[in-house]
Amino acid sequence: MKNKKPDTEKPSKYDDLEKMSISELLLNINNEDKTVPQKIEEVLPKIECLIEVIVAKMKLGGRLFYIGAGTSGRLGVLDASECPPTYGVSDNMVIGLIAGGDYALRKAVENAEDDTEQAWKDLQEFDIEKNDVLVGIAASGTTPYVIGGINDARKNGITTGCITCSSDSPLARASEYPIEVVVGPEFVTGSTRMKAGTAQKLVLNMISTTVMVKLGRVKGNKMVDMQLSNRKLVGRGTQMIMDELGIGEKEAEKLLKEHGSVRKAIAAFSRK
Template identity: 75%
Template sequence: MTKKSTTESSSNYDHLEKMSTQELLENINKEDKTVPLAVEREILAIEKLVEVVVSRMQEGGRLFYIGAGTSGRLGVLDASECPPTFGVSHNVVIGLIAGGDGALRKAVENAEDDTEQAWKDLQEFSISKNDVLVGIAASGTTPYVIGGIKAARENGLITACITNNAGSPLSEAAEFPIEVVVGPEFVTGSTRMKSGTAQKLVLNMISTAVMIKLGRIKGNKMVDMQLSNKKLVSRGELMLMEELGISQHMASTLLEEYKSVRKVLEIFKNKPEK
């Protein structure tokens, strides 16, 4: 008899279609409130992974995420936000989704069932032993992710996973498992809800902590962010105004010349008297 996983367990609520809009929203919110507590229970596991990723990146390694469906999309999202936020190359944190980039918008049928495709996808990036691979799967049973993790580990890479079931095949395959068990979803089996929220929180923690440890944040500021639009330029100006005690006009002039908050701060590191 097949054992029902936590992520497939029946919702704590029933007759959802009979609830008022307010009842639906309040109950979804009630369930969502449990997610940070589940993440908190995995802090030590997340810490171990962060330390490993930092050490590998200091040696020139990269961080890869693989996943299918919602999990894959969240990995790609986290990876895509690292360059504009921390000023790193797009080749430092890389997210791959089963079925390719087209699967970000439309589901690709059976893409997640191929146990060999993830490793094939990773070969396009000349993946090596210096890299770290994180498999993301709410169920912990996705063949695409498990196959990729197993192949990577066999080839000497550091492997980790983020899953929402305890003792899953994916956790057994990975060297550094992170199991955020959030319990049954509000809509039975809809892991885009609590499970997806938990994955997003953990991914935020991993990439942000890694980048801070690598010196990509000064104080609490994104000094390496890409100044790619007016909002970010204005943010950069405010950073310089606060750190250097200068006018908005001077901050704007310096940013226009040096194109980087960090460069300006390094050049004018001795804050003038106000």
Template identity: 75%
Template sequence: MKNKLTTEEPSVYDDLEKMSTFDLLSNMNAEDKTVPYAIEKAIPSLQKLVDVIYEKMSTGGRLFYIGAGTSGRLGVLDASECPPTYGVDDNWVIGLIAGGDTALRKAVENAEDDTTLAWRDLKKFNINEDDVLIGIAASGTTPYVIGGVKKAKQKNIVTGCITCNENSPLSMAVDYPIELVVGPEFVTGSTRMKAGTAQKLALNMISTTVMIKLGRVKGNKMIDMQLSNKKLVNRGVRMIMNELNVDEITATDLLLEHKSVRKAIDAFNLLKNE
């Protein structure tokens, strides 16, 4: 019987072990080039999901990601990068992976097959109707993810998904499905490749657009970024210099005093207008 999951279909390439290094790299690159086109087709669906996330988060809601394996790791990664990039609270965007943090480095046996585990994980964060839950699964069949979004929907929580198959059980279970159909993988079934890349791009687009709409970017700058290393401090100084048209010493003093690019700019402008 033919497998109906595009992500599980045989690679269009064969005899990979006989290819030269150059051919392996070139053929993988050729496959990767198809990913942005799959994303482009999904922009209308992404827009609907982003708008509802913004609506919920602008009134105090949070964004949750759940996934297993590569999909779960990508969700945790996106969530973990929001606080340092945009200066938001650690609990604004929350990523959960089947099997817990241990699964970030090592597979946890049977965790993704448990249909009740995701909801137990989500309840620890008191997820509620103010929040949005996105399930991430390349196949669209992961029990951990499907169980989680179904339970959330029963609780009147807005649900979305990111999957790489059409009309999957996961898509059918959520309010806002995102389907990124990238076709068979270069290595058959290895969804950490094109499917993972597509999911990462979609997550980048979702969280970045939401944060911009929430006012966490000024012009094109990360005005609320955490100043956690010298590179970011230097970037902050340059941002203040450009925004206020002041010299480096003044910008540095402002940043050291206020510990935030936004606060430094606001304080300077307030003083200037008094």
């Protein structure tokens, strides 16, 4: 059976964009963007199911992998790269891979997304195994690199999920835990860095944030394990300690620098 045209490729509801004023363009783009959270709300149970399995696997020592191409791949790499500084986890805990390799983060790599075998080769470099979870990201749900990776992962007993913005796509059918956020046609026809990209980013935020909370990487509402990689973050950590312990800035900063994290500083003070 021939696959239907992806929802992300349908014509925009707007035409003659070049004739619109700047204010009209902004208003119409904003109106379209407002629909994205509503569409995500419709699939929250699906997101919950995927997160539950990720948390369970990670408690067994597993990791979370993202694979994608183009904008989707960049968003996965972005989410993965922000977990270590935000939550103090290993670089090897959440891993993002993009078709074409790191070079493709800045420039398009011709035909990289069309190789159905390359994703599995890329994943094998990280010794992906049965306690890991693989999430494929593709707005259209038709990207060969992503579908090939998901299919190969399932053949090897690895749990799979996906984030796509088209209904009944090959990627969703290939994945055990599909998330389909069908945001409809883009303002600029086919420009999936817009609503589709926004939807993917929001879902990725939900996944990684909720996983880290459930793994104990947040206390109250604070990033108590964040890396102290610059002056701003040292200041933020100092304030957290001040708020938690009711002590002055100098003492809080001294504790933070001595113990290296907000969590350890608070624990050390509490043992006194």
